[in-house]
Amino acid sequence: xxxxxxxxxxxxxxxxxxxxxxxxxxxxxxxxxxxxxxxxxxxxxxxxxxxxxxxxxxxxxxxxxxxxxxxxxxxxxxxxxxxxxxxxxxxxxxxxxxxxxxxxxxxxxxxxxxxxxxxxxxxxxxxxxxxxxxxxxxxxxxxxxxxxxxxxxxxxxxxxxxxxxxxxxxxxxxxxxxxxxxxxxxxxxxxxxxxxxxxxxxxxxxxxxxxxxxxxx
Amino acid sequence: xxxxxxxxxxxxxxxxxxxxxxxxxxxxxxxxxxxxxxxxxxxxxxxxxxxxxxxxxxxxxxxxxxxxxxxxxxxxxxxxxxxxxxxxxxxxxxxxxxxxxxxxxxxxxxxxxxxxxxxxxxxxxxxxxxxxxxxxxxxxxxxxxxxxxxxxxxxxxxxxxxxxxxxxxxxxxxxxxxxxxxxxxxxxxxxxxxxxxxxxxxxxxxxxxxxxxxxxxxxxxxxxxxxxxxxxxxxxxxxxxxxxxxxxxxxxxxxx
Numbered sequence: 001x002x003x004x005x006x007x008x009x010x011x012x013x014x015x016x017x018x019x020x021x022x023x024x025x026x027x028x029x030x031x032x033x034x035x036x037x038x039x040x041x042x043x044x045x046x047x048x049x050x051x052x053x054x055x056x057x058x059x060x061x062x063x064x065x066x067x068x069x070x071x072x073x074x075x076x077x078x079x080x081x082x083x084x085x086x087x088x089x090x091x092x093x094x095x096x097x098x099x100x101x102x103x104x105x106x107x108x109x110x111x112x113x114x115x116x117x118x119x120x121x122x123x124x125x126x127x128x129x130x131x132x133x134x135x136x137x138x139x140x141x142x143x144x145x146x147x148x149x150x151x152x153x154x155x156x157x158x159x160x161x162x163x164x165x166x167x168x169x170x171x172x173x174x175x176x177x178x179x180x181x182x183x184x185x186x187x188x189x190x191x192x193x194x195x196x197x198x199x200x201x202x203x204x205x206x207x208x209x210x211x212x213x214x215x216x217x
Numbered sequence: 218x219x220x221x222x223x224x225x226x227x228x229x230x231x232x233x234x235x236x237x238x239x240x241x242x243x244x245x246x247x248x249x250x251x252x253x254x255x256x257x258x259x260x261x262x263x264x265x266x267x268x269x270x271x272x273x274x275x276x277x278x279x280x281x282x283x284x285x286x287x288x289x290x291x292x293x294x295x296x297x298x299x300x301x302x303x304x305x306x307x308x309x310x311x312x313x314x315x316x317x318x319x320x321x322x323x324x325x326x327x328x329x330x331x332x333x334x335x336x337x338x339x340x341x342x343x344x345x346x347x348x349x350x351x352x353x354x355x356x357x358x359x360x361x362x363x364x365x366x367x368x369x370x371x372x373x374x375x376x377x378x379x380x381x382x383x384x385x386x387x388x389x390x391x392x393x394x395x396x397x398x399x400x401x402x403x404x405x406x407x408x409x410x411x412x413x414x415x416x417x418x419x420x421x422x423x424x425x426x427x428x429x430x431x432x433x434x435x436x437x438x439x440x441x442x443x444x445x446x447x448x449x450x451x452x453x454x455x456x457x458x459x460x461x462x463x464x465x466x467x468x469x470x471x472x473x
Contacts, residue, residue, distance in 0.1 A: 119308025122271060123322050123371070124298030137312045213312050213355045 008183035020172070024191065027168035030086060030161055031154045034093035038150055042098050043143065046105025047131075060103065067099040071157045075164050089161035096157055097150035104146025108139030141211050148203045155196045159188075169195075220284060222379060222411040223247040223270065228279030230265055239265045240276070241435035247428075249284075249378070252405050252412045254426030256419060256458075262435040263415045267381050270413070271300045283379065298322060301372030301380040301410075305387040307364050309356040315341075315367055316352040322374045340370040345400060362393035369404070382414040386421065398424060419462045431455055 013020065049056040071092055078088040112135050120134045136143075162170030169188050176184030208215060223245070230240040240262040247253055257263040268274045270281060272293040281288050288296055309318050316337050323333045341348040344366040356364055365385060372380060385401075386394045398421060405412050416422050422429050423443045431438045431446070431454070439451035450456035 113306070115304055115306040115308050116310070118273065119302070119304055119306075120310075121273060122297055122302035122304070122308075124294050124296075124325055126294050129325065134310060138310075140312075211312070213357070216355050216358055 005183050005186070008181070009187060012183060012187060020187070020191075023167065023169050023171055024195070026166075027155070027158055027170075027192075027195065030089055030093065030166060030168055031151070031158045034090045034097055034154050034158070035147070035151055037090070037094045038097035038101050038154075039147060041094070042101030042146075042150075043105050045098075046102045046143075047109065049102070049106045050109040056106065060106065063099045063102055066095050069095075071096050072160050072163070075160055079164060084164040084166075086161075086166045088164055089158070089166035093154050093157060093161070097154050100146040100149040100153070101143070102146075104142045104149075105139065108142030108146075109135055111142065112138045141207070141214060144203070144207050144211070148200060148207075151199055151203060152196050155199060156192065159192055219248045219250065221246055221282075222249040222251070222284060223413070224280075224282040224285075225266075225270075226280050226282075228266070228269060228276045228281060230262075230269060230274060230276050238262075238435045240269065243279070243435075243437050245430060245437065245440060247411060247413070249411055250409045252402075252425060252427050253414070253430060254422040254428075255413065255415045255430040255432060256417070256422035257415075257432035258417055260434075261432040263430075263432050264383050266432070267383050267413065267415055270379075271297050271302055271381055298325065298375065299377055299379075301374075301377040303365075303368050303372045303380070303382040303385045305384040307368040307385075307388070309364055309367055309371070311356050314353050314355060315359070318356065318367060319371045319374055321371060326375060336374060340373055341367075343373070343404065344370045346370075360393075362389045362397060365389055365397060366400070369401075373404075373408075377410070379411045380413065382412065384415055384417070386416070386418075394421075401425060419458055431458065 045059055049059050074092040074095055075088060078091055082088040082091065116134060116138065117130060120130045125133060158168050159170035159173060161168050162174050169192050171188075172184050172191075173188035176182070176186075176188060224247075225243055225245040228240055228243045229238050231238045243262075243266060255263040255266065265274060269276050270283075270288075272288060283291075283296075283300075309315075310321070313321075319337045319340055320333045323336055328336070337352065338348040341351060346363060346366055351359070351363075351367075356367070359367065365388070368385065372382075386397050389397065401412070401414075402425060414425060416425075423446075426443065428440065428442050429446060430440045431451075433454045439446055439455050441449075441451075446455065447459060450459060
């Protein structure tokens with residue numbers, strides 16, 4: 001039996017290497033696009049929360065609520081509105097990825113000590129310069145952690161995107177479920193796992209090179 | 218005749234939720250090149266007064282003139298670039314190297330690279346740190362005293378005529394503190410700048426200042442040379458300050 005699975009998996013790679021690679025490519029594409037959108041919306045939203053404290057509760061709780069809805073439910077709910085396909089999948093993933101990016105931006109910016117901001121103003125920085133040269137760089141480690149969390153959640157959840165026809169590695173898993181083929185389940189599942197580990201290692205590497213000052217001594 | 222560097226007239230500052238004025242009708246005239254120390258306990262308004270001078274706070278009443286120019290009519294960013302400012306927490310940017318920290322103000326003013334490079338080296342030498350040893354390190358790798366030297370170098374970077382220092386030595390140990398006091402005197406003597414240093418340490422105030430502002434509850438109790446203050450304390454508060462310091466001296470003699 002065990003031999004059988006290995007043979008089946010080998011067989012799969014021999015015959016379907018192309019479609020396997022395409023599945024990985026689709027998976028990464030959906031994930032990266034969703035992450036980019038989540039960053040582009042999430043970080044400015046976080047800044048707005050810190051700058052206008054009145055809005056913070058509303059924005060943060062909105063995304064908290066959205067986060068509680070299971071991704072699969074969001075996907076299915078989006079079908080009547082957006083139809084099936086990549087777009088719906090990306091929207092669902094963005095909703096999933098927004099909270100960690102947004103909240104870590106809020107916490108990161110809030111944790112910059114007042115005296116640091118004061119000394120930046122004291123040197124003669126404008127408000128913009130204080131933001132870009134001091135507040136954001138100092139908030140960056142936390143924002144980056146949020147991005148990492150978001151990325152891992154996205155890659156794992158992008159599997160579900162196949163359910164509404166957006167492709168990706170989920171396709172292999174769902175086919176495996178349908179045909180009761182353990183080999184396909186293993187290939188799909190392990191590949192998603194490896195992708196998650198690989199991207200988090202990559203992000204950690206970027207983190208270490210960007211925030212060198214955190215790791216001196 | 219020496220020029221008047223700072224003229225503070227009738228300055229009052231009241232914070233929104235406060236019952237008392239943080240700074241209460243303060244009048245001071247400071248000449249160029251003086252080393253003024255502002256002595257007071259916490260809550261006496263000394264830090265507030267300093268922050269009004271570089272427009273981190275807006276006064277409710279009164280005017281401040283720097284070299285004859287009313288700061289109300291000067292853009293606050295431009296004003297702060299022309300004034301050196303050092304705070305107790307130092308506020309070195311942890312994500313920048315020492316050289317980048319010191320170069321902050323010159324970079325804002327868009328100096329060319331070579332000039333910045335030379336300036337950083339000069340400043341590090343001035344504050345007694347070897348440029349090649351320290352330039353590329355991060356603030357977290359330095360001791361408190363070294364960090365405060367860098368804070369001073371950063372504030373001096375664009376050669377401001379006025380230096381405001383808010384308890385710059387408050388966070389360093391007693392021995393380093395004495396060293397840095399001597400350094401401050403040396404640097405002041407060599408530069409002919411106007412120094413304003415806030416402290417709650419009476420010994421520091423009397424050692425560093427050629428004149429001392431003594432503040433209590435937002436008001437200036439006395440503004441005079443150390444000698445005159447000791448000879449003629451203006452009120453209860455000032456004499457009790459001097460008395461407490463004398464008692465401390467006696468205490469040490471008693472131990473010896």
